[in-house]
Amino acid sequence: LQVDVDANGDRHERPRSAETTTWWFGLRDQLLVPHTPRAPADPARGLVDNSSRLSTEDMNGIEQAAPLKPVARPRPYFGKRRFAPVYQWEGVVEEVNGEGFRARLHPFERGEADPTKVEYADFEYDDLADDSDHALVVEGAVFYWTVGRHRNEAGTQMNTSLVRFRRLPPPNVRQIREAEAEAEALLADLRADK
Amino acid sequence: MSALDSVRLVLVTHWDDDHVEGVAQVVDACATATVACSMALDRTEIAEFVIRQERVTGSHGSGVDELRTILQKCRTTGRLLWTKATLPLHPRAVSSSPTVVALSPSNDAVARSVESLIEQATGEKIAFPRRYRAPEGPNGASVAATVRAGSTSMLLGADLENTANPKTGWDAVLAEARPDINASVVKVPHHASEGAHHEGMWAEIVDDDSVAIITPWVLAGGHLPREDDLARVRGVAGSVYLTAMPMLGPAKKDRTVEKFISKVAGIHVEELRGWGQVRARRRVSESSWRIELDGDARVIE
DSSP states (O other): OOEEEOTTSOEEEOOOOGGGOOOOOOOTTSOSSOOOOOOOOBGGGTBOOOTTOOOTTOHHHHHHSOOOOOOOOOOOOOOOOEEEEEEEEEEEEEEEOSSEEEEEEEEEETTEEOTTOOEEEEEEGGGOSSGGGGGGOOTTOEEEEEEEEEEOTTOOEEEEEEEEEOOOOOOOHHHHHHHHHHHHHHHHHHHSOO | OOGGGGOOEEEEOOSOHHHHTTHHHHHHHSTTSEEEEEGGGOSHHHHHHHHHIIIIIOOOSSSHHHHHHHHHHTTTTOOEEEEOTTOEEEOSSSSOSSEEEEOOOOHHHHHTOHHHHHHHHHOOOOOOOGGGOOTTHHHHTOOOEEEEETTEEEEEOTTOOOOSSTTSHHHHHHHHSOOOOOEEEEEOGGGGOGGGOOHHHHHHHEEEEEEEEEOOEEETTEEESOHHHHHHHHHHSSEEEESOOOEEEEOOOOHHHHHIIIIIIOOOOEEEEOOEEEEEEOOTTOSSOEEEEEETOEEEO
8 A cells, every 4th residue: 555645744545556566477488397407217216217308398299208107016915805605694574663673584505595494683773784775674675694704905804794685676567567467367277167 | 195195175374474484385295185265365466466576576585485386386277266255165066074164254355455465465565556455464364264074163263353344354254154163173363362352253153162272473572372362262262272382592503603693793693493283183973172282382271
């Protein structure tokens, strides 16, 4: 703010003007960062000699240069991450309450649920592997419970319990029509005198 | 000829897990027996539902598989008999003995049962027109029946209960299908629950000195009969038998699996224990029943 004082000693403020201050950024093609000498090659630090002498001063040179490939540091290999089930059940929700649900369980034997073996257990919503399964917890819903060992990519083994609900797509129009036709044929056969 | 070939009738009372699980195997084993099913199941909606379950979802694990298997097994043999109140189940030609006659479901129960049958038997939510809804569910459509040989008769109560609608349940049996019998053996309706106890049934069609056989039920922490149910039946029957004393105990597993279940999952897995059978036998010429108990079956003193 500039103030002028007249002959009577009164103070007058000068109006602000864009022209009163000038900012200077230099010429458009002037380098903001001056060119610095290349760092010496040091493979131990991952630095290589820039033999192509590429520089941001020469954009055409960059476009013509062969692309550089990133190099990943080798990591120790602990094996693929995997889940080894120890035991598995197919469950059917029998009763839903405020904190969870009670279910009838059929243990898996030789790859499929054994309907002749029936067990029961109470589950809490916290036992669900995915929060989105909460909406699927209704009487009659089918789910799978697996206990086993999970190994992550770093090789750490964890004992795990997984409760996942079955998700099924709704039947399409063709499937519904086929089921209707089959139902009519089935009942016609059953009602026929034989 | 195997002993199973002499089985004349398999009565599938209604579509509830505790009454249909394993029944497809029974139907398969009793190859010459007539298979009687509630007429409430003779609906396109039901057949369509079980077929769609097979094609789209595969195994359902809640009695749907049993029903579908029975329907398919009976498709070409003519063994299936849709039944409702007053229809003879055996023999299908009149006037030989013994005779088996259905007491339920009533016409009203058949007409309104479809939606609740599917919903309550499977948990699947559906939306049929309201006229199909029967609040009594699968039990309201169950087949109670009488067996009569000479002057001896039995009452098979299925899971038929009392309802607010006088055209269904035990009220309908006494009003529309009342059998002229004095049953000396009763399969007590619906696990002897209070809701299935009908004073008229016990007073009008059951003998005062009857043998009452109760089949217990356990589900989701609930159970039937309770102490007061046993006392109630004890008050109207001559003797009371229980086919089993079911209880839940820890499921036996491999030690590694048990460690996972308890320490990792923190879940207690239980199994149902206690199975048994009450067999009542009597020749037509005899005056009393011989009761044989098997497994955990017991008499209620």
